[in-house]
Amino acid sequence: MSTGVRNSWQDVRKYVRGQILNLTYRPGDKLPRDEDIARELNCARSTVHRAMRSLAEDGIIERRRKAGTKVNPDPVTRATLDIPITRIEIESRGYTYRHQLIESRVLKAAPAHLVRPSTTDAIPVCHIRTLHLADERPFVFEDRWVSLQTVPEIRDVDLAEISANEWLVHNRPYSNCDVEIFVDRTTDTEARIMEVLSGTSLLVLERTTWIDAAPITHVRAVHAKGYRLISTDRQARP
Amino acid sequence: MSTGVRNSWQDVRKYVRGQILNLTYRPGDKLPRDEDIARELNCARSTVHRAMRSLAEDGIIERRRKAGTKVNPDPVTRATLDIPITRIEIESRGYTYRHQLIESRVLKAAPAHLVRPSTTDAIPVCHIRTLHLADERPFVFEDRWVSLQTVPEIRDVDLAEISANEWLVHNRPYSNCDVEIFVDRTTDTEARIMEVLSGTSLLVLERTTWIDAAPITHVRAVHAKGYRLISTDRQARP
DNA sequence: GGTATTATTATGTAGGCACATAATCTGAAT
DNA sequence: ATTCAGATTATGTGCCTACATAATAATACC
Structure with missing residues (x-):
């Protein structure tokens, strides 16, 4: 679970998401700092940042400066409806x-x-x-x-x-x-x-x-x- | 409309979005290359990229490699429903x-x-x-x-x-x-x-x-x- | 004229650096 | 003990470079 050849932000996203899905981190839990995840996965902080931002946009995690990142303690079911012409x-x-x-x-x-x-x-x-x-x-x-x-x-x-x-x-x-x-x-x-x-x-x-x-x-x-x-x-x- | 002090990606987003809203670019129209927008607004390509990706995620524009960026010719009404506990x-x-x-x-x-x-x-x-x-x-x-x-x-x-x-x-x-x-x-x-x-x-x-x-x-x-x-x-x- | 191959090119990604920003934490002053 | 000011720190942003990728455009070939 370390120094794998994960280097794309989507891989990082899957990795973190996987840890949330398998309950390594549960709703409300604090996640490691981007920098630590980057070191663990042997990639740049900006790559981790990209992945985390995607998870945050989907409401899966919450990020706050200085406070860090945590799994959304009150997940909502987010449904997107595309209403065409x-x-x-x-x-x-x-x-x-x-x-x-x-x-x-x-x-x-x-x-x-x-x-x-x-x-x-x-x-x-x-x-x-x-x-x-x-x-x-x-x-x-x-x-x-x-x-x-x-x-x-x-x-x-x-x-x-x-x-x-x-x-x-x-x-x-x-x-x-x-x-x-x-x-x-x-x-x-x-x-x-x-x-x-x-x-x-x-x-x-x-x-x-x-x-x-x-x-x-x-x-x-x-x-x-x-x-x-x-x-x-x-x-x-x- | 050039070399203003717009430099945050959200400003770039607003700028491009504004041009779409005021019909400078209409549905189906091709937008300039990221690089040209960057030069026009005096910022880095990555900043423009960030703005454009946000617009693309919201279904406002469509981007394809080599083909470039165009205003979504068939916009859909995208509604997001958050269904809480x-x-x-x-x-x-x-x-x-x-x-x-x-x-x-x-x-x-x-x-x-x-x-x-x-x-x-x-x-x-x-x-x-x-x-x-x-x-x-x-x-x-x-x-x-x-x-x-x-x-x-x-x-x-x-x-x-x-x-x-x-x-x-x-x-x-x-x-x-x-x-x-x-x-x-x-x-x-x-x-x-x-x-x-x-x-x-x-x-x-x-x-x-x-x-x-x-x-x-x-x-x-x-x-x-x-x-x-x-x-x-x-x-x-x- | 059509088809396969090869450039060309606009966007996408990764990494790195510096600095901004917003919380939090610390500790001093009252 | 409480409040306020300043230090600390994790995330956010901007910029740059280099390279990857996917389309399109150009070309060669039959």
């Missing part, structure tokens, strides 16, 4: 994609969704409702508000041709995104559009995106029955 | 936590959940059902299988004292975790335990954890009505 998601499942613009209307003032506590002014918005279909069956219904202050050009976009979802992703990068996932009883309108019984509970994703403090868009996406969100596993499986 | 989650909301062990039983063979395609053998498991309460109201109902091959010690744990959830998190680190999130109609038993009408649809999180190829546990966690999963925003907000 709806068209891509539908097509990658082998279905034929189509979207239907149900409504696109300009409003003088936005509802509370788009407004952060700090912002008090009334923002003009575009209210867009779109149904995404997979093989002609309702897949996702989007109820979206777009800030015309941040994205005035959206007025000129033919949203029947390209969905607001896709246009925004390709034309308005954001700096921040809030996501909430929950179950909600569909409204009568939503139920009709999604072709389910009125009052059926469906999975809802609400997202708000921002450029710094300026809101771009808020969307409530109601997903068809049976939809599953699946986490992307960052670690390669052997 | 249920007790911590309940207590951090200001409720009083209690859990109730409903069943703990040893089975000779696991149901399909715990078995990856490759594994064909029958695995002995412990089947544990636990209700977590917040202020004495049902919060999460866990239906869990634990592999006795990987975690034989769990037989000796007093699961009425410490929940399987908490014990496992503190005693069995995992290398891989699959998470699925969906809406499901509760079974009659689940509905009774969660104190909802039979057939009510609730939010379900299913997780499976592994040490390499060896399964540790699979859990179906049925969440109370009104539960919301909220993403943790990695970027600091100004």
Whole structure:
């Protein structure tokens, strides 16, 4: 367990991770200093640092200057969800994609969704409702508000041709995104559009995106029955 | 826009990110070589590299050797969910936590959940059902299988004292975790335990954890009505 | 014209050095 | 004993060099 030919940072990562997995170090335990690990594995401190930073980013260890490194005493299950453009998601499942613009209307003032506590002014918005279909069956219904202050050009976009979802992703990068996932009883309108019984509970994703403090868009996406969100596993499986 | 005193990698990151946000570079566009950015900002290539790697990890840019760096042409909304120990989650909301062990039983063979395609053998498991309460109201109902091959010690744990959830998190680190999130109609038993009408649809999180190829546990966690999963925003907000 | 081989090149990694930074620890002063 | 100031120290950053690696681009060959 010493002076092996481990020299890549990924090997160092595996080595430390292995010691955590095999309970050599348990949650809350202090790990050796980077320098000591470097000497033990016969590599540079910067290489160990690289490995440790990766483990810290994944929430496996905690690092603090002077205090040193310890195994995270309260590990959380960290799941990463990649939410692609709806068209891509539908097509990658082998279905034929189509979207239907149900409504696109300009409003003088936005509802509370788009407004952060700090912002008090009334923002003009575009209210867009779109149904995404997979093989002609309702897949996702989007109820979206777009800030015309941040994205005035959206007025000129033919949203029947390209969905607001896709246009925004390709034309308005954001700096921040809030996501909430929950179950909600569909409204009568939503139920009709999604072709389910009125009052059926469906999975809802609400997202708000921002450029710094300026809101771009808020969307409530109601997903068809049976939809599953699946986490992307960052670690390669052997 | 040149030779400023930007020299930390986070400044470089902000600089490049700013250019993407202000549409200087749009999705699919090629960015300059690290070396050129370094010269422009008057810093070392390694500093630019550090910044670019961070952007690549966040899915904002794509890097390929020789081909160079480009803005991700198909950005995805990347949401990170931190799923803490249920007790911590309940207590951090200001409720009083209690859990109730409903069943703990040893089975000779696991149901399909715990078995990856490759594994064909029958695995002995412990089947544990636990209700977590917040202020004495049902919060999460866990239906869990634990592999006795990987975690034989769990037989000796007093699961009425410490929940399987908490014990496992503190005693069995995992290398891989699959998470699925969906809406499901509760079974009659689940509905009774969660104190909802039979057939009510609730939010379900299913997780499976592994040490390499060896399964540790699979859990179906049925969440109370009104539960919301909220993403943790990695970027600091100004 | 197509195909295999060989440069070329942008990113990735390893190592080393110096110094910055943030906790912690120590010890002096009250 | 408590508080405050300064020393200590483990991690964090920046810069540099050299080399590895994976793609692409260029070339030679048939």
